[in-house]
Amino acid sequence: MKVAIFSQFQKKKPLASLEVLVKVLKEHNFKIFIEATFYKHVSKKLNQEFNTFTDLDSSFDFLISIGGDGTILRAVTLVRDLNIPIVGINTGRLGFLATIQQDQIEDAVLAIINKDYQISERTLLSIDVNEENKEIQSCNFALNEIAVSRKNTTSMITVETELNDEYLTSYWSDGLIISTPTGSTGYSLSCGGPVITPNAASLVLTPIAPHNLSARPLVIEDSTVIKLKVDGREKKHLVSLDSRIATLNNNTLITIKKAPFTIKMMTFHNETFLDTLRKKLLWGEDKRN
Structure with a gap:
């Protein structure tokens, strides 16, 4: 099997996970490719040579992301519409997407070999604007x-x-978030939005610090086409796509809708979304529960 490894961090914890990962993968005869920029930072510490990649193609069986959820969001820009499943090894903090810990790496690899996993298809959003914008x-x-x-x-x-x-x-506010079910546990949640299970066919509109207290998060069908126009004292405003930011002129027509492809997250039978939710949000830590 041909596997791509991606990380955007060069700290000790991702390196330790990488060392464990490549050892296990080599023992089971995987063809290993490491993202070129990441490999440049860690090659001297690995003491062995690996193939590298800058872009992916459909010949890869899956991609392993080492880091937190932000690293997976970056990995998605490489995977795009290639239908390559993503596995997340968590070296960050919260980790709703990256759920495999370092001591679970070998078990996860064995589960992949034995096809003892499930694929969770995640909805994406696409954006179109009626002005030239390279970002x-x-x-x-x-x-x-x-x-x-x-x-x-x-x-x-x-x-x-x-x-x-x-x-x-x-909305008269600091901004507006349009979130997928996957993103409902991120920025939207911190602004008072609801948690939505990953397989729900829904999107949520969450205002950021609205002036009108009657403005509340709104859950809509994911087939809805959303159109936005922003106005304000400044001539420009920001639009962010996960962690990527661009600047648009006010009154630009922004069209947002469900993307025509999905991202495949590989999950294992010993983990569920509800289990992850309880752990990450510390439900049950209150002894009264």
Whole structure:
């Protein structure tokens, strides 16, 4: 089997996981390819040579991400629509997507060999704007969320919002988050949005610090086409796709909808979303529960 390894960190913890991982993979005769930039930082410490890659193709059987959820979001920009399953080894903190710990690496590899895993297909969002923007056009999709927010000002912005060409409202706020179920445990959650299970056919609109207290998160069908226009005191505003940020002119028409492809996350039978939710949100730590 041909496996790609990706990480964006060069700290001791990811390196320790990488050393364990390549040892196990070599023992089981995997063809190992390490992302070129990451490999440049760790090659001297590995004391052995590996093949590298800068771009992926459909010949890879799966990709292993070493880091936190942010590393997986970066890995998604490499996988794109190639249908390559992603496995996340967690060396970060929270880890809703990256759930395999260092001491579970060998068990995870054996589960892959024995096909003892499941594929969780994750919805993505795509974005289109009616102005030239290289940052968005080069990678116009997001796994977690797409958000618009103010730039270079402490003043609020107005986000005019339409759903399937029907006017919804104009949010007077610091911004607006459009989140997938996967992203519902991220930025949206910190702004008061609901947790949505990964297989739900839903999106959520979550205003960021709205001035009107009646503005509440709204769950909608994931087939909905969302159109936004931003206005404010400054001439420009920000749009973020997961961790990637671009600048748009005010009154640019932003169209957001479900992307035409999904990302495949590899999950194992000893883990479920509800189990991860309890652990990460510390449910049950209160002794009264």
